[in-house]
Amino acid sequence: MIKLERVNKSFQNGKPAVSDVSFEVNTGETLVLLGTSGSGKTTTLRMINRLIAPDSGNIYVNGEAVNIQEITSFRRNIGYVLQDNGLFPHYTVAENIGIVPALLKWDKKRIEDRIRVLMEKLHLSPAEYYDAYPQQLSGGQQQRVGLARALAADPPVLLMDEPFGALDPVTRASVRKQFRTLDEISNKTVIMVTHDVQEAFELGDRICLMDKGAVQQTGTPAELLFFPANDFVRQFFQDQRLLLELNAVKLATILSWLPDHPAAHPGTSTLPEDASCWEAMQQLTTAAVPVHYMANGRLIRLDTGGLMQAFTQYKQTIDNNGRSTRLS
Numbered sequence: 001m002i003k004l005e006r007v008n009k010s011f012q013n014g015k016p017a018v019s020d021v022s023f024e025v026n027t028g029e030t031l032v033l034l035g036t037s038g039s040g041k042t043t044t045l046r047m048i049n050r051l052i053a054p055d056s057g058n059i060y061v062n063g064e065a066v067n068i069q070e071i072t073s074f075r076r077n078i079g080y081v082l083q084d085n086g087l088f089p090h091y092t093v094a095e096n097i098g099i100v101p102a103l104l105k106w107d108k109k110r111i112e113d114r115i116r117v118l119m120e121k122l123h124l125s126p127a128e129y130y131d132a133y134p135q136q137l138s139g140g141q142q143q144r145v146g147l148a149r150a151l152a153a154d155p156p157v158l159l160m161d162e163p164f165g166a167l168d169p170v171t172r173a174s175v176r177k178q179f180r181t182l183d184e185i186s187n188k189t190v191i192m193v194t195h196d197v198q199e200a201f202e203l204g205d206r207i208c209l210m211d212k213g214a215v216q217q218t219g220t221p222a223e224l225l226f227f228p229a230n231d232f233v234r235q236f237f238q239d240q241r242l243l244l245e246l247n248a249v250k251l252a253t254i255l256s257w258l259p260d261h262p263a264a265h266p267g268t269s270t271l272p273e274d275a276s277c278w279e280a281m282q283q284l285t286t287a288a289v290p291v292h293y294m295a296n297g298r299l300i301r302l303d304t305g306g307l308m309q310a311f312t313q314y315k316q317t318i319d320n321n322g323r324s325t326r327l328s
């Protein structure tokens with residue numbers, strides 16, 4: 001668990017970099033710090049890891065104020081992933097990944113096993129890359145080594161600063177997908193900085209949207225889209241609104257509006273229970289076979305028209321509710 005209470009920070013020029021920032025991230029949750037350039041995201045992350053000291057306010061990690069914890073053991077309980085991956089060029093992949101376990105004096109066999117397990121999970125073949133040097137790897141592979149290094153000693157907290165920022169869009173999407181499906185992060189408290197809206201929607205359980213050092217709104221992607229706290233939040237998502245809405249709305253949410261088509265023959269594709277409308281649209285427009293969704297033990301066959309209609313009906317319900325809330 002991570003908690004920030006009214007945290008402030010100004011640098012030498014006196015202009016506030018972070019103003020009165022408060023939020024809480026629960027264990028097992030991923031909070032994305034999203035915002036324009038210079039909005040204070042990195043400064044906030046660095047204060048959590050004590051790389052920067054706040055001028056005022058309180059920061060707690062796992063229930064304890066960070067400034068009273070012993071710095072070495074405090075940092076070992078936090079995995080930190082940097083945008084440029086920060087790998088040591090003269091260390092092999094295995095040596096890079098094993099840095100913290102070695103500092104913790106794990107025995108050699110345990111370290112080796114852990115490195116191999118993580119490499120497999122992150123799709124880096126140990127046979128090929130265990131003894132390779134970072135410069136022999138592609139950008140996406142280096143990024144995965146950086147992630148493996150941060151996860152090596154299984155820290156309860158993971159902080160990531162634009163972890164996929166330096167990658168091309170295709171590699172970025174694939175590394176992101178691997179991250180999303182990684183069982184290693186399911187029990188961690190994760191904070192990730194990005195200025196990529198799509199990434200924030202894909203990876204964040206909740207998003208903290210910042211501007212000029214201040215939090216504009218913290219909430220689920222759907223809350224920020226459908227119930228924006230102010231004009232800044234509304235405007236921020238305007239350009240990509242339809243795409244984001246399709247991403248934010250789960251099939252489970254619009255289930256009652258989906259047409260009840262019976263299932264087709266076996267050998268078809270079935271979307272996972274937590275699939276979004278966007279994932280369904282992608283499948284429907286690319287899969288050569290009928291696309292299904294399994295809900296409450298029942299298989300429903302999807303079609304593009306029915307899906308868009310259900311999505312629109314759901315949105316109308318939200319608009320009506322919003323209007324009636326505003327009117328009451």
Ligand SMILES: Nc1ncnc2c1ncn2[C@@H]1O[C@H](COP(=O)(O)OP(=O)(O)OP(=O)(O)O)[C@@H](O)[C@H]1O
Nearest residue numbers: 011012017035036037038039040041042043044195
């Ligand atoms: N070490 C520093 N010295 C002086 N000013 C700084 C320092 N670090 C950050 N700032 C300033 O603090 C503000 C917030 O910077 P920060 O890096 O936290 O923003 P950010 O949201 O992470 O931006 P980006 O997305 O561009 O990385 C900016 O105005 C920046 O110029």
